Amino acid sequence: MFKPNKRNKAASRRRLSDANASTSTFFSFLIRSQVKLATLLLASFGVVLNYNMIIGWEVTSQPRVQGATSDNSNVCDSSTFSPPEVPLFIKWEQFMPKTRDLFFIQIGANVGKNFVHVIGQVWLLS
């Protein structure tokens, strides 16, 4: 019967430890790859989602007030707002009558436009 001496024992432990190391390296590689893949998938999903949000802001900002169009070429009625919808505050001017110049006071005017850049989950009005 083989009885390992001290040297053999040490070598055996090293081999075992090497084997464990390669197994754990393999698993950690596998896990890292999966994490990377999941991150990639999430990032792609985020891009698509954010892209839709950007489009959403533009497309859905068409006015629905009778007689009004997005290019301001028509004149609204005196009852200008059509509940329950209005654009973001910064495009409210499209919903006002155009029979004469408007005098408005907008407090918290932000940047005055309605276009949004999305970086990660942060929306920046530009």
Added chain:
Amino acid sequence: MAVELVPDTFLKLKTNYADMEALKRVVTLNYGVSDKSEYAKISGHGEEASIGLAVAADEEQVERDGLVEIATVTDIWGRMKDHIPSSGVDILVLDVEGNEGNILARENLPFPRPTRVLFEIAHLSVTEKDEIDEKLRSQGYRQSADLIHRDRLGLTMPPQDRLYELIVD
């Protein structure tokens, strides 16, 4: 007239309006609006900016510390009095991140009163909304609509804005 508190946002506002033919005549003011006149130190950017009230001894300090003036609505009307046409103010639009109550529920709106008042209700409590309602009704306004933002996020949420109109006899 467009009033914006946060300095870097205000600079963008100025540039954007200067680029838009229809809005070139808009007067832009770098002010905050509240129920009392004071100064504020703004740090951060955009809607994430934090506001700290400050005391200014003189104009030199305002310039040196980059302070922004906080004015009342009456102050704003006063600054614009030479620009307000005989037809009056067509609309007052407020989007001040929850501070609407301090502006609309405390004092009467100055003359000439705006024909319409549109303000954000998303950050207001029921009590604040009731206080504003009472104050505006006492000045001859009626609530005409609760409105939603026309963006994808807004469409999925309860109305974020409220519109009042001045009742004309």
